[in-house]
Amino acid sequence: MSDHNADDVRNIALIGHAGAGKTSLAEALLAATGAIPATTTAERGPAVCDQDPREQALGHSIDAAIVGFTIETRRVNLIDTPGLPDLLGRSLAVLPAVETAALVINAQAGIEPMTARLMKMLDGRGLCRMIIVNQIDAPDLDLGALTEQVRDAFGPACLPINLPTGGGEQVADCFFAPGEITTDFSSLTEAHEQIVDQVVELDEALMETYLEQGQTLAPEQLHDPFEAALRDTHLIPICFVSARTGAGIPELLEVIARLMPNPAEGNPPAFLKGEGERAEPVAVSPDPGRHAIAHVFKVLNDPYRGRLGIFRIHQGRITPTSALFVGDARKPFKVTHLYRLQGRELIEVEDGVPGDILAVSRVDEVHLDAVLHDSHDEDHFHLARTDYPIPLHGLAITPSRRGDEQKLTEALHKLQDEDPCFKVDHHAATNETVIRGLGAFHLKLLIERLADQFHVEVDTRPPRIPYRETITTPAEGHYRHKKQTGGAGQFGEVYLRIEPTPRGTGFRFVDAVVGGAIPGNFIPSIEKGVRQVLDEGVIAGYPLQDIQVTVYDGKSHSVDSKEIAFVTAARKAFVAAVEQARPAILEPIVHIRISAQEQAMGDLAGDLAGRRGRISGSETRSQGRVVIEGEVPLAELEGYESRLKAITGGEGVYSIEFSHYEPVGAAIQRQLVEAHHQEDRT
Incomplete structure (x- = not known):
């Protein structure tokens, strides 16, 4: 049997900009709780979270690492995520496994581009949040100003739950038992009042007691409304630490153990049955007595251990004797071995309860986002899809x-x-x-x-470049396919109309045939023919999008009409319609975010303009850096990395994410069409 229950589990993901100190913070927490030796990194060797030789050479995490420790009776699962923009997907993938996202900020650097981006991407995910300001022992810091910067950027719900003293050498609690000592930029009493004021706003009865009794509310009285405030992001606690010296680590551990939500206190996972607008929510409870339900949030293909599926249990209990189904599969797999992870080390365990993060090995059917379950009462549903950046x-x-x-x-x-x-x-x-x-x-x-x-x-x-084709005006197409080969012939006739749809809507197929002019069993064949052209394109060989195709008439033959006849007729009719609908080529536009020294801003702006880019804004940050944001065609970014380094002396970094498609200019369209025709001729 497990040595803990679901109420004792805390799941936290450390997220933030590269260099914020997430891995060193994880190591400090592990060392403080005895999970690893309390020695220096040099004595201990490579970080538990960064065992890959490439991570050690780079000095940055390149994949999410799961570690754990115990404090009091609490089992804490900590996921250390990479902070480099190129590895954002690996960070987002782990978020469904936790109740709390802890945004780690480098006290010297302040709010960096990935910091702001990650906080924004947490919106709508239902996660409780906390902010951990690391490296508070660095010289020449103004932590009061940084706190105000955090509140300006992320809202007044961000409030310190402890405060640095002695220039970052120590941290004083201002929630559980605030004293009267002087801190670096605020009084403990004032900070305590701000936290309590924020928490009681969500509990009318407690607010009435608070107003009558003043500062006499015990932490136990505040626990439930505190959890409610976390769930609603009405409160985002700020903790101050130095992973290097250990300042603030005991206070952070106390916050994690006593205040961060367990699986029953966090927002419930968004499991759904069905797709799109027809999807219905499915209630999943952290009850070990119900059918087992788990979600695979990470897959590794290890050359020695085979395929490793890492999952979070959301309901029920899983043991080495469990037989689990993967999604809608009819045949289960036998678990056999069940593991807990400590970095790259696999520790065999006897069972897992709701909230546990575990792994199975050598199960080829397991895949990312798979739902594992032990009863077909729970199949045909999935966790709500994670929105990932589009890889461009x-x-x-x-x-x-x-x-x-x-x-x-x-x-x-x-x-x-x-x-x-x-x-x-x-x-x-x-x-x-x-x-x-x-x-x-x-x-x-x-x-x-x-x-x-x-x-x-x-x-x-x-x-x-992943260009796309579209149309700009409505048009109609018609084709009669008739083929006689001596035996059974082929016959199919299709009338259709096409019209453009708003940018980004993709493709819609509408069956408007009445009176049985085309038998219903041939309508899928018509859609198949249309989709073939969608994939191949018409004018330049790029997929078509943002188009509605309506089939409204046609003819069939009782003997000669076949699927292939209507596929062919639909293809020809669709091509004819597209050619009459003023087709256009769309190019991908990306949102670009550049961070560099402020003196390089003029050269960077000029270079972007030369690449058909548009600057939408800029912001001066700490350490004399500036962040420039704008939009630029993806086609213009070939070789940009080396150009950026040349302009900024190697100091500049940038990230891109897909924004939208928009039409190319007439000259570029002619070049793309001619190039396609040249390929066809050769």
């Missing part, structure tokens, strides 16, 4: 050695299974395999893994 940075790849094509395909599938922001596309028109990620560094890491783990070397080159 691409490389066309080919194996360096002939004969490695199959090995490359299998390796790419495994990497794609692990990383939600890594995509592999094969373009039949150019016979080009394109890998896409969130940036050059993201793809560099994956190519290194291809060589190191899968022993596949690849050659790379810039890929085609």
